[in-house]
Amino acid sequence: xxQNSLHRVGNKALGIVHGxxxxxxxxxxxxxxxxxxxxxxxPTVEIMAKPPVWIPQQLSLDAxxxxxxxxxxxxxxxxxxxxxxxxxxxxxxxxAIVIGMAGGYAFARYRFRAKSAMFLGLMLTxxxxxxxxxxxxxxxxxxxxxIDTHFxxxxxxxxxxxxxxxxxxxxxxxxxxxxxxxAAQIDGCTRWQxxxxxxxxLAGPGIASAGIFAFLTSWNEFALASQLTRSINSKTLPVGLxxxxxxxxxDWRGMxxxxxxxxxxxxxxxxxxxxxxxxGLTSGAVKG
Amino acid sequence: xxxxxxKNLTKSYGPVAVVHGIDLEVADREFIALVGPSGCxxxxxxxxIAGLEAISDGIIEIGxxxxxxxxxxxxxxxxxxxxxxxxxxxxxxxxxxFSLKIAGAAKEEMDRRVAEASGxxxxxxxxxxxxxxxxxxxxxxxxMGRAIVRDPDVFLFDxxxxxxxxxxxxxxxxxxxxxxxxxxxxxxYVTHDQVEAMTLADRIVIMRDGFIEQVGTPDEVxxxxxxxxxxxFIGSPPxxxxxxxxxDGQLLFASGERLPxxxxxxxxxxxxxxxxxxxxxxxxxxxxxxxxxxxxVDVHQVELPVTVTEPLGNETLVFAEFNGSDWxxxxxxxKPLKAGDRVKMSLDLSQAxxxxxxxxxxxxx
Numbered sequence: 001x002x003q004n005s006l007h008r009v010g011n012k013a014l015g016i017v018h019g020x021x022x023x024x025x026x027x028x029x030x031x032x033x034x035x036x037x038x039x040x041x042x043p044t045v046e047i048m049a050k051p052p053v054w055i056p057q058q059l060s061l062d063a064x065x066x067x068x069x070x071x072x073x074x075x076x077x078x079x080x081x082x083x084x085x086x087x088x089x090x091x092x093x094x095x096a097i098v099i100g101m102a103g104g105y106a107f108a109r110y111r112f113r114a115k116s117a118m119f120l121g122l123m124l125t126x127x128x129x130x131x132x133x134x135x136x137x138x139x140x141x142x143x144x145x146x147i148d149t150h151f152x153x154x155x156x157x158x159x160x161x162x163x164x165x166x167x168x169x170x171x172x173x174x175x176x177x178x179x180x181x182x183a184a185q186i187d188g189c190t191r192w193q194x195x196x197x198x199x200x201x202l203a204g205p206g207i208a209s210a211g212i213f214a215f216l217t218s219w220n221e222f223a224l225a226s227q228l229t230r231s232i233n234s235k236t237l238p239v240g241l242x243x244x245x246x247x248x249x250x251d252w253r254g255m256x257x258x259x260x261x262x263x264x265x266x267x268x269x270x271x272x273x274x275x276x277x278x279x280g281l282t283s284g285a286v287k288g
Numbered sequence: 289x290x291x292x293x294x295k296n297l298t299k300s301y302g303p304v305a306v307v308h309g310i311d312l313e314v315a316d317r318e319f320i321a322l323v324g325p326s327g328c329x330x331x332x333x334x335x336x337i338a339g340l341e342a343i344s345d346g347i348i349e350i351g352x353x354x355x356x357x358x359x360x361x362x363x364x365x366x367x368x369x370x371x372x373x374x375x376x377x378x379x380x381x382x383x384x385x386f387s388l389k390i391a392g393a394a395k396e397e398m399d400r401r402v403a404e405a406s407g408x409x410x411x412x413x414x415x416x417x418x419x420x421x422x423x424x425x426x427x428x429x430x431x432m433g434r435a436i437v438r439d440p441d442v443f444l445f446d447x448x449x450x451x452x453x454x455x456x457x458x459x460x461x462x463x464x465x466x467x468x469x470x471x472x473x474x475x476x477y478v479t480h481d482q483v484e485a486m487t488l489a490d491r492i493v494i495m496r497d498g499f500i501e502q503v504g505t506p507d508e509v510x511x512x513x514x515x516x517x518x519x520x521f522i523g524s525p526p527x528x529x530x531x532x533x534x535x536d537g538q539l540l541f542a543s544g545e546r547l548p549x550x551x552x553x554x555x556x557x558x559x560x561x562x563x564x565x566x567x568x569x570x571x572x573x574x575x576x577x578x579x580x581x582x583x584x585v586d587v588h589q590v591e592l593p594v595t596v597t598e599p600l601g602n603e604t605l606v607f608a609e610f611n612g613s614d615w616x617x618x619x620x621x622x623k624p625l626k627a628g629d630r631v632k633m634s635l636d637l638s639q640a641x642x643x644x645x646x647x648x649x650x651x652x653x
Contacts, residue, residue: 179373182340185360186367187387187438197390201377 033263040064040256047252063257076254078261080232081240086265087150088236089218092157096214099158100165101207105195107166108173119170122163130160134227141228148230156224161214168213172206173199208273219266237262290351290364290441290474291316292337298345299332299498306332308498309346319468319475321489323482325521329498330478331446337476338367338444351441366435367444370451372427374419380406380430381415387438405433408470409463425456432464436471445477449484461487482522486510494518516648519566519641525605527566528615531645534561541565541611548588550637556651557642563651566641572617574606575634579620586638594629608633 039047041059069075106112107119137156138147146152176199184194200207222238229235241258244251292314299307307329314320322330335341337348339360348355355363366387374383382389384405388398406412409429419427428448435443448464449457465488468475479485485492486506494501494509494517502514513519519527532539532547534557539547547565549557557563570579575589592608592615604622607614608631617633625631642651 177371177373179369179371180375182338182360183367183369183373183434184375184386185340186338186365187434188361188390190359190361193390197386198375 036256036259036263040253040260042253044251044253047256063253064261067254067257067261076240076243076258077232078237078240078258081235081237082261084150084229084232084234085219085236085238085262088153088157088234089215091150092154092161092218093211093215095154095158096161096165097169097207097211099162100169100210100214103162103166104169104171105173105199107170109178119167122166125159125163130221131223134224137224138227147228148234150234152228153225153234153236156228157214157218157221160221161217164217165210165214168210169203169207172203172210175206176202212270212273215269216266219262291349292442292474292476293349293352294333294337294346295349296346297333297336297343297348299329299336299341300344305344306498307336310495310498310500312493312500312503314474314476317472317474319477319488319490320493321477321479321485321491322493322495323479323485323521324495324501325480327497328495330480330495333495334367334444334446334476334478337442338365339363364438364441365444366438366440366442367446368428368431368435368448370447372419372431372451374427374430374434376419379416379418380411380422380433383419383430384411384415384433384437386434401437401439405436408436408467409433424452425460428452428460429463432467436467441474443473443475445475445479447479448477450479450481457484464488483524486522492522494521496521512650512652513566513641514650516564516566516643519643523568525569525616525618527568527641528572529564529566529643530611530613530615532563532565534559534563539563539565543612545611547590547635548637550640550642551586552638552653553640553642553651556653562645564643564645564648566643567615567635567637568639569605569616569618571636571639572615573634574617574619574623574625575632577619577621577623578617578634578636586636588635588637590633590635591630592633594625594627594631596627597625606631 038056040063041061042056043058043060046053046057067075067078103122107115141147141152144152146155180198180202181191181194184198185191189197219236220238221236222241225236225239226242229239237258241255244255244258292312294310294312296309296311297307298305298309310329310333312320322333324330332341336343337350339355339358339362343356350363350365375386378386381402384402385398388401393401402415403412406415409432411426411429411433414422414426414430419430422430428451431448445464449460452460461484464477468488477485477488489506491503491505492509493503496517502509502518504512504514509518509522513522513527516529520529530541532541534540534549535546536559537549537554539549541547573579590610592610594606594608595614596607598605598607599622602620602622604619604625606617606619606625608617609615619625643649644651
């Protein structure tokens with residue numbers, strides 16, 4: 001074989017190995033998700049079987065039917081939980097993004113006293129494990145009478161998300177050249193118009209990604225929500241999963257079905273927004 | 289179109305002053321270039337005129353109206369940035385029409401003015417592209433188009449050509465000159481490139497460390513530099529500048545070598561004065577190979593050793609040693625020379641400059 005053929009075969013072999021490697025990596029990443037979906041469709045016997053049954057023998061939508069069939073008939077108030085989750089996550093995300101935009105913009109564009117210290121302070125709050133806050137929060141919220149309310153949980157999630165959104169959005173505003181806002185001001189914009197017409201659209205993808213992260217954090221959070229909610233007034237979907245645990249049994253199939261229901265909106269949102277997350281939107285703005 | 293007037297314009301960042309109370313009057317339709325090395329305050333001055341930088345003290349007037357505290361949008365100016373600052377999420381058409389859109393202009397008016405500007409700058413074919421799809425020169429043109437569309441009182445240019453390659457820069461320089469001839473508006477142009485300043489401007493303002501060193505026409509700043517700094521900054525290759533002491537009607541250099549004191553300075557200096565002697569490369573040349581000033585009364589001949597030659601085709605720069613260092617001279621109609629050759633040089637002292645070693649100011653009466 002000549003050298004060219006050797007290299008061709010070598011490249012092909014490398015491609016195959018590459019493909020197998022990627023498949024294995026994706027399998028490891030996706031398997032838990034696939035397993036949850038499969039488990040939601042299989043009878044408990046199959047789920048609990050040892051050794052595990054890899055290929056499902058029976059598939060049914062019983063768990064989903066039961067879930068929506070109302071309290072007392074094996075169902076849980078999933079629509080209430082869903083509504084709570086949506087209200088709490090969307091509201092806290094919107095507030096965190098608004099504060100994050102204001103803060104991120106200020107950190108990116110203005111010089112002020114103790115700027116670095118403030119930024120560091122914000123970041124330090126992220127080093128505290130969320131669960132460590134649950135007891136103090138419980139006491140404070142109990143005193144204030146905001147346990148088991150949307151407001152209480154929104155407050156917690158805004159506090160959790162703001163440092164992160166400020167940090168992320170700061171980075172995106174830094175990538176938007178300062179000259180652009182100045183050019184807009186010379187073109188007749190007020191400072192405010194220059195922000196909305198030029199800087200905001202350019203930092204938009206970054207703000208959207210900060211929004212996704214904030215939303216997912218609120219949507220999936222369990223530890224604090226389980227302490228600060230009590231009833232269908234405020235219980236969110238992750239807390240709702242606990243409804244499938246009884247004193248001696250756990251309804252794995254029902255739990256998996258609820259997990260699937262929980263994942264769908266988050267997945268849809270991410271899918272919608274991710275196509276807007278185009279990097280390099282500012283290319284061509286300035287020299288180069 | 290409007291005049292621009294700066295009175296005692298000052299800018300400080302905390303205790304650090306970067307522009308020290310400068311005064312400048314720019315006439316209507318005049319093309320003024322602010323030139324100087326990095327950090328001389330020229331861009332800061334321009335940004336203060338634009339309203340992008342608050343002023344610490346003094347007065348800025350545009351068209352006789354004080355604009356000290358007006359935001360940029362109320363000054364009726366337009367500015368071309370060094371980085372172009374095109375809006376990347378808008379097409380060329382939207383970039384050009386942005387200021388009109390903000391001003392709430394009617395669509396027909398907008399289309400007409402965008403078409404007019406794109407016609408002047410040859411952007412017709414590019415109107416639906418985005419900045420990322422344009423070359424450097426095209427982006428530069430769009431930036432200028434955006435400035436033209438506004439029909440401002442004053443155009444401000446902040447080193448607009450410094451991101452272009454040498455060839456394109458020369459081309460765009462000519463275009464800017466043509467553009468000014470067409471739109472006849474007041475222009476303030478910041479650059480660190482003295483060639484740009486010399487070729488474009490009606491008057492040049494040379495700045496250094498936040499002060500104005502000299503204001504004058506290109507000819508004035510080249511032929512009659514008021515300070516040693518201006519003499520060294522304007523002209524390429526730069527003027528030969530060497531310290532000397534006046535001694536009995538002669539200039540005595542550190543090496544002990546002497547030159548006659550140029551006659552035009554005789555009345556202004558006396559024995560013992562410390563001076564800086566300056567002679568442009570054009571005024572020192574191998575005898576028979578230079579530009580004669582026409583009056584050979586003050587041409588001094590001296591034989592010097594050649595150290596390096598730089599042939600440029602139609603001329604050669606000859607570096608010859610005098611007073612222990614290289615003096616650059618311009619040889620026209622070049623003849624072959626090599627390092628070590630001793631050449632008879634003509635020094636046209638009628639064109640010489642003399643500055644006070646102490647103050648750096650010219651000693652011309």
